[in-house]
Amino acid sequence: MQQAKVYVVDDDQGMLDSTVWLLESVGIQAMPFTSGQAFLQTCGEYLPACVLLDVRMPGMGGLSVQQALNERGIELPVIFLSGHADVPIVVRAFKAGACDFIEKPYNDQLLLDAVQAALDRSRRALADSGPRAEVQARIDSLTPRERDIFVPLVQGFSNREIAEQLEVSVKTVDLYRSRVMKRMEADTLPALVGMAIACGVVEALGAQP
Numbered sequence: 001m002q003q004a005k006v007y008v009v010d011d012d013q014g015m016l017d018s019t020v021w022l023l024e025s026v027g028i029q030a031m032p033f034t035s036g037q038a039f040l041q042t043c044g045e046y047l048p049a050c051v052l053l054d055v056r057m058p059g060m061g062g063l064s065v066q067q068a069l070n071e072r073g074i075e076l077p078v079i080f081l082s083g084h085a086d087v088p089i090v091v092r093a094f095k096a097g098a099c100d101f102i103e104k105p106y107n108d109q110l111l112l113d114a115v116q117a118a119l120d121r122s123r124r125a126l127a128d129s130g131p132r133a134e135v136q137a138r139i140d141s142l143t144p145r146e147r148d149i150f151v152p153l154v155q156g157f158s159n160r161e162i163a164e165q166l167e168v169s170v171k172t173v174d175l176y177r178s179r180v181m182k183r184m185e186a187d188t189l190p191a192l193v194g195m196a197i198a199c200g201v202v203e204a205l206g207a208q209p
Contacts, residue, residue, distance in 0.1 A: 003029055004028060004029065004048045004049065004119045004122070004123075005029045005030075005031060005048070005049040006023055006028055006029065006030050006031070006049065006050055006051070006052060006115055006119070007030075007031050007033065007039055007042075007043055007049065007050070007051040007052070007076070008020055008023070008030050008031065008032050008033065008051075008052045009033045009034075009035070009036060009039045009051060009052065009053050009054060009057070009062070009065065010032075010033075010034070010052070010054040010057070010081065011034050011035060011054060011057040011058060012054070013034065015054075015081075015104070016032050016034060017032075019052060019081075019111070020032050022108055022111065022112070023112075023115065026112060028115065028119075035057060035058070035059060035060065036053075036057055036059065036060035036061070036062065036064065036065035036068075037059060037060055039051070039065065040060075040065060040068055040069075043069075043074065043076065044074070048119050048122035048123045048126055049076055049119070049122055050076060050077040050078070050079060050099075050115060050118035050119055050121075050122055051069075051076050051077070051078050051079070052079050052081055052111075052115070053065055053066065053078055053079070053080050053081065054080075054081050054082065055080055055081070055082035055084065055089060055093075056082065056083075056084060062080055062082075062093075063089070063092055063093060063096070066078050066093065066096050066097070066098065067096065070096060070097065075125060076122070077099045077118035077119075077121050077122055078093075078097065078098045078099060078118075079098070079099060079100045079101070079102060079111075079114050079115065079118055080093050080098055080100070080101045080102070081102050081103075081104055081106065081111075082101070082102075082103060082104060083103065083104040083105075099114075099117070099118050099121060100114040100117070100118065102114060132198055132199060135184075135195045135198060135199055136199045138183060138184050138185065138195075139184070139195075139196075139199055139201065141183060142180065142183060142184075145176060146176055146179055146180050146183065148166055148176075149162060149166075149173060149176040149177055149180055150180045150184075150192075150196075150201075151201065152165060153177060153180065153189070153192070154192055154193045154195075154196035154197075154201060159173045159174060159177065160173075180192070
C-alpha cells in the first residue's frame, strides 16, 4: 500500500505551514499549495489521498477547485477549511461531494480525525477499484455480438427470449452465452449478474440497462 498523502491548499502561509506541521507530526505526508491553480496542476489519480481546501482564496476559491476536480473525474475526498462557514457555502460543498467542513481556527484532533476518515475512504476506493477495473476490462473485450447476448442475459431474459429479440436461433444464443461466460470468467449466471451490477451495466434492483 502506498503511503497516504494529504494535499493542503491555503493562501494563508501561516495557516498552511501550521497545518502541514500538524499532519507531518503524526507521520502523514503533506503537500502544501498556496493556490488552487497550483494544486490542480499537480494533483492526479494518486491514492490513497485527500485534500484540505480553504474556501476563500484569491483567483480560484475552494468550491471552484472542487468543481474542477469533479469535472476531471478525480475522486479525491475533500475536506473544506473556512473561517467563513455560512450555510449556503456548506450546502454547496456537501452537495458537490465534500466529506467534511471544518471551521477555522480548527481543533487539531478534530482535523486529524477528519483527515484519517477521508484517507480511510480513499483506501476503500482504491481497494474496490482494482477488481472492478478488471471486470470492466472483460466487459470491454466482448465482441458486439457477445455484448448483444450479455446485456439481456444479465437483465434476466431467457435464452429463448434473447433469440427472439435478436432474431437468431436458440442454439446460437447458447453458443454465445458460453463464450460470454468464458470471457467474463464467470462460473455461474448469478456471478455474471454480480459483475454487471458492479460495473453499472444493470441496476441491483431492476432489469434496467
